Amino acid sequence: MAKRIPQISLFLIFVCMSNFSGFAQLDFDVACRTAQPFCSDAAQELTFPNITGEDISFQGLGCLDSTRNSSWYFLRIDEAGELIFDIQQWVDGNNNSNLDRGERQLDVDFIAWGPFTTSFINCEDALATGCDTAGDDTPRPAECVNNVDDPDFYTTGPLGLDNTNIVDCSFARNPGEGIFTETFTIPNAQSGEYYFILITNFSDEAGVIQLQQTNLDEDNAGTTDCTILEPGVGPDIATCGDFPVTIEGRFPGAVSYQWERADLGSTNFTPIGGVTLTPVLDVTTPGVYQLIGYSDTAGTVEVGRDDLTVVDVSAIEITVSENITEESFAGSYTITAEITTAPIDIQALGFTDFEYRLDRDIGNGFQEYREYQSSPVFSDVPPGDYRIAARYANCLVSERESEIFMILGYPKYFTPNGDGFHDTWSLINIENQPGAQIYIFDRYGKLLKQLRPGGAGWDGTYNGKIMPSSDYWFRVEFNEPRDPNMRRRVFAGSFSLIR
Numbered sequence: 386m387a388k389r390i391p392q393i394s395l396f397l398i399f400v401c402m403s404n405f406s407g408f409a410q411l412d413f414d415v416a417c418r419t420a421q422p423f424c425s426d427a428a429q430e431l432t433f434p435n436i437t438g439e440d441i442s443f444q445g446l447g448c449l450d451s452t453r454n455s456s457w458y459f460l461r462i463d464e465a466g467e468l469i470f471d472i473q474q475w476v477d478g479n480n481n482s483n484l485d486r487g488e489r490q491l492d493v494d495f496i497a498w499g500p501f502t503t504s505f506i507n508c509e510d511a512l513a514t515g516c517d518t519a520g521d522d523t524p525r526p527a528e529c530v531n532n533v534d535d536p537d538f539y540t541t542g543p544l545g546l547d548n549t550n551i552v553d554c555s556f557a558r559n560p561g562e563g564i565f566t567e568t569f570t571i572p573n574a575q576s577g578e579y580y581f582i583l584i585t586n587f588s589d590e591a592g593v594i595q596l597q598q599t600n601l602d603e604d605n606a607g608t609t610d611c612t613i614l615e616p617g618v619g620p621d622i623a624t625c626g627d628f629p630v631t632i633e634g635r636f637p638g639a640v641s642y643q644w645e646r647a648d649l650g651s652t653n654f655t656p657i658g659g660v661t662l663t664p665v666l667d668v669t670t671p672g673v674y675q676l677i678g679y680s681d682t683a684g685t686v687e688v689g690r691d692d693l694t695v696v697d698v699s700a701i702e703i704t705v706s707e708n709i710t711e712e713s714f715a716g717s718y719t720i721t722a723e724i725t726t727a728p729i730d731i732q733a734l735g736f737t738d739f740e741y742r743l744d745r746d747i748g749n750g751f752q753e754y755r756e757y758q759s760s761p762v763f764s765d766v767p768p769g770d771y772r773i774a775a776r777y778a779n780c781l782v783s784e785r786e787s788e789i790f791m792i793l794g795y796p797k798y799f800t801p802n803g804d805g806f807h808d809t810w811s812l813i814n815i816e817n818q819p820g821a822q823i824y825i826f827d828r829y830g831k832l833l834k835q836l837r838p839g840g841a842g843w844d845g846t847y848n849g850k851i852m853p854s855s856d857y858w859f860r861v862e863f864n865e866p867r868d869p870n871m872r873r874r875v876f877a878g879s880f881s882l883i884r
Contacts, residue, residue: 413443417508420457420581424611425598432482432595435474435491435586445526446514446583447496448554454586456594459504459613462574466607469600470569472584476592484595490565491588494556497569499580502631504613505665512581513549524549531555532568540572552580569596574607617691618676623736625780626699629667632674636689639664639678647673649694649729660684671697696736698777702727703739705775705787712867713793714876722761722773722787738778746770746789768794768813791817793866795859798881801845810880811842812861821863828856845882854884 423431436454443452462468474493475484484490498512506512515524529547530538532555539545539553555567571580584594600606612619618634634642642664645654654675657666660683664676675692679685703724710719722741726732743763745754751772755763759778770791776784791814799810815821816839823836825843833847845852858879864871 414507414509416443416455416457416583417506417512417581420459420504422504422613423458423460423596424609424614425463425601431597432477432593435592435594437586437589437591443514447516447526447551448529448531449494449496449556449585451587452494452496452583452585454589456584456586458582458584460580460582461504461610461613462500462571462576462578462580462607463610464606464608465575466573466605467600468571468574468598468607468609470596470598472567472569472594472596473565474586474592474594475565476590482593482595491586491590491592492557492565493567493594494585494587495567495569495582496554497552497571497580497582498550499552499571500550500575500578501581502577502579503633503665504579504581505633505663506581508581511550513547513551516547516549516551518546518548520548529554532570533557536568540570571607616689618674618693621694621696621735623696623698623731623738623777623780625777625782626697628697629669630695631665631667632693632695633665634676634678634691635664636678636691638680638688641679641682641684643677643679643684645675645677647675649673649696649734668695671695671700694734696731696734698731698736698780699782701729701731701777701783703775703777703783703785705773705785707771707773707787707790709790709792709867713863713865713874714795714861714878716767716794718766718768718792720763720766720771720773722763722775724761724775736777740776740778742774744772744774744786766792768792770814791866793863795878796880798883799843799845800883802884809842809844810882811836811840812838812859815839815861815863818863821861824860826858826860827852828858830858833857845884852882854882856881 436456439454444450446452472493472495473484474491476489476491478488479485501511513524515526516529517524518528529551532539532553539547539551552571553569557564557567569582601608616636618632622630622632624630641660641662643660644657644666646657647654649671651673660679666674668674673692673694675690677687678689680688703726706723708721708723720743724739740757740759741761742753742757743755744751746769770789772789773787774784793815794813796807796810796813799807801808812823815823818838821838823838824832825834825836826832834843836843856879858877860875860877862873862875865874
C-alpha cells in the first residue's frame with residue numbers, strides 16, 4: 386500500500402462501519418468518549434440500530450434543543466476534499482438495512498464538530514456547545530442556525546459563520562410534511578483530520594439510522610479512512626517536514642498503552658516514557674513507532690502490538706535518472722524516470738507516491754513539456770534535450786532534477802527561405818559524436834552533401850545551385866548512445882525541403 390502526503394479522490398463508495406452499537410449516555414463527556422469509528426467503503430452503507438429509552442438530553446447543544454437517544458461516531462479523512470452525507474432514520478420492518486417502499490421514516494437530527502488531530506479528545510472542553518455570531522467570544526446555542534434555514538451558515542469560510550468548531554448542525558423543520566433527510570457537509574476536509582458526529586432519535590421509536598456519502602462521484606470529493614476500523618496504529622505517514630505529527634491507535638480490550646520507537650529500517654525499539662492511559666503521541670522525529678496495548682492499568686498483560694513508520698520526505702535526497710526504451714532515430718520515444726533515495730530507500734519501506742515532470746529545451750532554456758504526473762513513464766516524446774524533475778507527492782521542497790539527456794533524431798522538413806526559422810537541416814544532438822558520418826542524397830541516390838557533426842547543416846544547395854522542393858534522403862553512421870557498448874550503427878531516413 387502506497388503512503389502519501391494527502392492529496393486526493395475515490396469513486397462511488399458507500400459508508401460502512403465496524404462494531405456499531407448504541408449507548409444510553411449519562412454525561413456529555415462520557416458520551417463523546419464512547420464514539421465509534423465509521424468510514425466510507427465499497428462494502429455497504431452505514432446502517433445501524435438507533436437508541437431508544439434514553440431520557441437524558443444535553444439541552445441547548447448547538448442548533449438542537451433536544452438530543453434524546455444520542456449516538457456518537459467519529460471519522461478520519463483520507464483523501465482531502467468535500468464530503469456530503471445524507472442522514473436518514475426509519476423503521477426497518479424486514480431488517481434488511483434498506484429503506485424500502487412502505488417503511489415509515491422517523492425524525493433524525495445531528496450536530497458535528499471538527500477538525501481534530503486525534504479521536505482522543507477532552508469532549509467537554511473541545512466541543513463547542515453554541516455559536517458566536519455576535520463575535521464576542523461567548524458561544525451561545527441560541528446563536529446557532531439550522532442548516533435547513535441557512536445551508537451556508539456552517540460551511541462559509543474556515544470557521545463558518547458560527548465562528549466555532551461546529552462543522553454542521555440540522556433538525557428536520559417539519560417531518561409532518563415528509564422531510565426526513567438531513568444533510569451533513571464537511572466543505573474542505575484535509576487528510577488526517579478527525580470529526581465527531583452526534584445523531585439523535587427524537588421520536589424514541591426503534592429503527593435504524595443510515596449515513597450515506599452522496600458526492601463521491603463528483604470532482605473534489607473527499608473520502609474517509611477505513612483503517613480506523615482496524616485495531617492498531619493505522620497506515621505509515623509521509624510528512625513534508627511538518628512536525629509534530631500526531632499518531633494514535635487502539636486495541637480491543639486495552640485500557641493502558643506503551644509507546645516505543647526505533648530508527649528507520651530497525652526493529653530495536655526503545656520505550657518512550659511509561660505506560661499511559663491515552664494511546665496518542667506527538668511525533669517530532671522520523672522513525673518507527675510501536676504501540677503496545679495492555680488489558681490492565683499496570684501494563685503487564687499484552688493484548689495487542691502494532692507499529693507504523695514516519696518519514697520526513699523533505700529531508701530525503703532524491704536522485705533522478707532516465708531510461709529510454711527505443712534506440713536512436715526511432716522518431717518517438719518512451720522515457721521512464723528512475724529514482725533512488727538516500728540515506729534510506731523509502732520506496733522499499735512502501736513510500737512510493739512520487740510525481741514526475743518532463744522538461745524540454747526549446748531553444749531559450751528548459752520549460753515544462755509534460756506537467757507533473759504520478760506515472761514515471763512519458764510516451765510519444767520527440768527527439769531533443771530533456772531533463773526529468775521528481776518529487777514526493779505534495780512536497781514541493783523535495784523536488785530534484787536529473788542531468789540533461791539528449792535524444793538523437795532528425796527534422797522531418799526544413800525551409801531554407803532566409804527567415805531565420807528552419808533554414809538549414811542537420812541531425813538533432815549528433816554534435817557529441819565527432820566520429821559520426823552524415824550523407825545527404827537526392828531521390829536518385831546522388832550524393833549532395835556530407836555534413837560535419839555539430840556543423841552548420843545543409844542549406845539546400847548543391848555546388849551553389851538551389852535545390853528544388855522535394856524529398857531527400859540521408860544516411861548516418863554513428864555510435865548508439867542507448868547501447869552500453871556504444872556499438873556502431875547505420876540509419877537511413879528521408880526529409881522534405883520546402884520552399
